[in-house]
Amino acid sequence: MKLQEKFWLNLNQIQNILLLDDGSLCRILDISKETFLKAKSKQRPIELERMDYLFDRLGITIDHFIEENYDIAQARERFMGEQYALPARYSYAKFSKSRTIINCLKYIELSYGSNFKNSILRSLQIDPRFFDNPERLMNINVLTDFCVLLNKLGLNKEDFVAMGKMSYIVNNEGPLGERLRSHRNVNELFEDICSNESKNFDLNFDYYITRVSNGSIHVGSRPTEMALEYLNHAELGSNFVCDTKLGVFGSFPQYLGSKASYAEKTRCMREGHSYYEYKINYSS
């Protein structure tokens, strides 16, 4: 089938789903009914800028539309004005809080502007307003897909680590920062992170201290039983997701004044180890 025909089939499908007659659709596209019908009879696709008015209302991208590769129910919800709904792909096993993605979004917004950020979220079919609350829940696929897309745009490991490190900038002035700053030393800080504060980021993994030495601390991590009930190992993140985690872990000692801290991965379940392990190096 020619893409031009596919265009009109897909547009027709959207009209049917949203119960939109030609007149209502033309008002959204800001074109006359006459122009619309003429284009339709000649199977000539509508100008992108006009179609973008519709894509904006549906929260979908050009690729979603042409390839019919999107969550129709979610698009319908968005069209009806629902801001906080998630596509089905992100709506089960919701064990991740928005906090980590908020750090990453801040980084890409500062680096490439808000249009870039909003467009990335449109690719995931998520309304930017979903991230106005760090406690809002979703599953780990959001972060995985987000990183894959950014990698396709040329961002690499350094960027993913830097995104994680935005955690300190974003949270330092807030209540989380205040709690983390209250610890007397890095060991005590990480004990608290493993036992309590990690739950403010995600419930996909359990964290525990494996080794402590002068100027470094090792944190081990395994998927929680709850996460494994709903997600298989392969679904639980990716190397890019681990890179953002390195950034977040590396930023924690900064709350206690260590400017030169960073984390490295020393064990990885995707490479056959029985657990993940991160080594956090810091200056006292």
Add this chain to the structure above:
Amino acid sequence: MIHSRLKFAQIFRTTRKLFKYNQKELANRLDITQGTISKLENGSLGPDTVLWYQFCKEFDLVADITYKTGYLFFANKMTSTGLEFKMGLFSLDRTIKVREILPFIQSLEELGLIEDFHILLRDRGFDTDMLIIPEYFVPFDLILDIFGLANAQNKDKEFISSSVNHYLIEKLNLINYLELNLKDFVLHLNSEEPFFNIQKKDKNILVNVISDFRFSIEEQDALQTYLNFKAKALSLVLKKVFNFKGIKVLKHDNFSYLIGV
């Protein structure tokens, strides 16, 4: 609508030049006429949805992001020679990535000087289309032109004040990522900067034009404005990132500033 069409036009032109196609070759790849390409490239025609989709697929661009941002992001890092675009009177001896001058370009846009900037560059034979590729290497001397323009339009103060905030954000990311302390940060600034020398002197920081840097009389004002910017930007980083209090920026002479910490 007109603004959008000009944005599309620039994206079509830039991509074609980057991949070294002529209009006919691009038209063949997209299965349209050369006349249509010509109209798309001069902004008299906007692309329909299917054409835009095909164009982006052809060049491995993400259709939505390219349209929304107006920038060309490629999955593979650019290893360009700089021969795809005309550099005019500029030399490629010293280069900088487009994304590193984006803070200044944003400030020019805010002050309504961006069109003047493009005219200035075009008059010097420089192809401004390359400025929509964040990873592309461009001549470092563009910075002097940017500051020269702000100076010539008597908008240097507003320009500096607007740019330092963008600069702060950029450096904040860098300091955070590289875990730099103040000493390392000063070392880093010296390594990225071909015009100035930045050194700690007692409790102060001295920013001065390097002694063997050659510049023309015409470039003098631009250089002094850039020096002023650099000193103010550095003082802001010291205040916001390194928590220094009571910082003062003092003009030492025409080619040096003292930042009292």
